[in-house]
Amino acid sequence: MDLELRTPGIDELGSVLTALREWQSDDAPLQLHPGDLGWYRQLGAAKAAAAVRTWSRDGRIVAVGMLDGPDVLRVTAAPRHLHDPALARRMAADIADPDRGVLPAGRANVEIPNGAALDECLAEIGWATDEAWTLLRRDLSTPVEGPGLRTAVVGPEQVGLRAALQRSAFEGSTFSEERWHAMASGPAYADARCLIGFDDDEAVAVITVWSAGPGRPGLIEPMGVHGDHRGRGHGRAICVAGAAALQELGSSSAIVATPSSLVGAVATYRSAGFAVLTELLDRHREA
Ligand SMILES: CC(C)(COP(=O)(O)OP(=O)(O)OC[C@H]1O[C@@H](n2cnc3c(N)ncnc32)[C@H](O)[C@@H]1OP(=O)(O)O)[C@@H](O)C(=O)NCCC(=O)NCCS
The missing domain is CATH 3.40.630.30 (Gcn5-related N-acetyltransferase (GNAT))
Structure with a gap:
């Protein structure tokens, strides 16, 4: 079945958090965490929901993004889908096209887990590397x-x-x-x-x-x-x-x-x- 890109409603944020929780593991690269959504929630439930994008396949969430500001998207996928080329290509197309409602036109940054296929897809369409983050555990x-x-x-x-x-x-x-x-x-x-x-x-x-x-x-x-x-x-x-x-x-x-x-x-x-x-x-x- 096709991938579906959505902005969840407030009442759907619980299932987004559940997905993000399930994806956290010491074996997976550090990625968007339920706590990132939790911290963003200081702006209220409506803004927190409006900042989230989900990609679903067969009704199951397979990737989640959070707009941490108007032109910064922090995004991750279920560990078993991090290297899925079809998902990565579709996400890259959605992210790059301002008409799809993920990022606006112009300057933008995307934070992606290390080694995820999406990183390569964005590189292929001309996105450069930018700010460096240090991950510690x-x-x-x-x-x-x-x-x-x-x-x-x-x-x-x-x-x-x-x-x-x-x-x-x-x-x-x-x-x-x-x-x-x-x-x-x-x-x-x-x-x-x-x-x-x-x-x-x-x-x-x-x-x-x-x-x-x-x-x-x-x-x-x-x-x-x-x-x-x-x-x-x-x-x-x-x-x-x-x-x-x-x-x-x-x-x-x-x-x-x-x-x-x-x-x-x-x-x-x-x-x-x-x-x-x-x-x-x-x-x-x-x-
Ligand atoms: C970063 C911050 C928390 C450090 O607090 P602090 O109380 O001054 O840090 P500490 O005194 O406990 O220092 C801990 C260690 O870091 C080192 N350190 C602290 N600030 C440093 C600096 N600016 N440059 C180099 N080393 C530094 C100390 O030398 C010490 O090293 P040591 O234990 O090996 O001797 C503080 O500067 C801060 O609140 N910054 C703004 C908020 C921020 O950046 N938060 C982190 C990102 S979420």
Whole structure:
């Protein structure tokens, strides 16, 4: 049967999350994770659904994309379809043609799992390589050490602190209490935790971790340290605390992707016991 490209309705996001969960594995290349949709949900259910594209065959979702901004598509396929040439050709055609409602005309970036057939298909039609991402993983099969920092799981009373930490750690961030509540009311957050790290009574660091279910890799998205409290080991500590939270949720590993240009972030994850898996290059169309 033909492949069908769709933008799911809000009520269909649950099945998209289920597919993405099932595809996470320590054997598969790092790819779009339920936590990416979960984090995007801060913009509300309608915008989260409008950002998603699915490709289905015989009524089953075989690939999922998420528009992480108007001209950035992050996309993945079920592990057994990552090398399917027919699917890759069709996805490349859909992605490249502005009339098909995936990406608009002009400059665009696509993030694709390493080695997926889609990468080659986009290269064949002239898409160049672009921004480099470093993929890191910490195995969780052995107990995680104590972080050396007091942490608290964010509940209703800490939402203001959590939002302020986000804005301090990420320049230009407009994260707010309202956005946190929108995110936390989404279905993916049932398997997630936000942690705040405290130095004495000062909130200094934040991390959000997303489980994809027991025995599967869990995702860090995002992690940051307050601008006034950097260089004191808090980044390392909050990453260790996040890894421990994922271990409690049953994750097999903690994974994260960060722009390779953020050398401090890569150094921080490595310092917290994460190993570099690989580097991934976006595909890019100039115009
Ligand atoms: C990246 C960030 C979390 C680091 O926090 P931090 O509290 O300053 O980091 P730490 O003090 O715990 O440092 C951990 C390790 O990283 C190294 N490191 C931290 N920042 C660095 C930088 N800018 N350049 C090089 N190394 C750096 C430290 O030397 C340390 O190494 P060591 O353990 O081998 O001695 C912080 O700068 C930040 O919040 N940045 C903005 C948000 C961000 O980029 N988040 C990550 C992407 S989601």
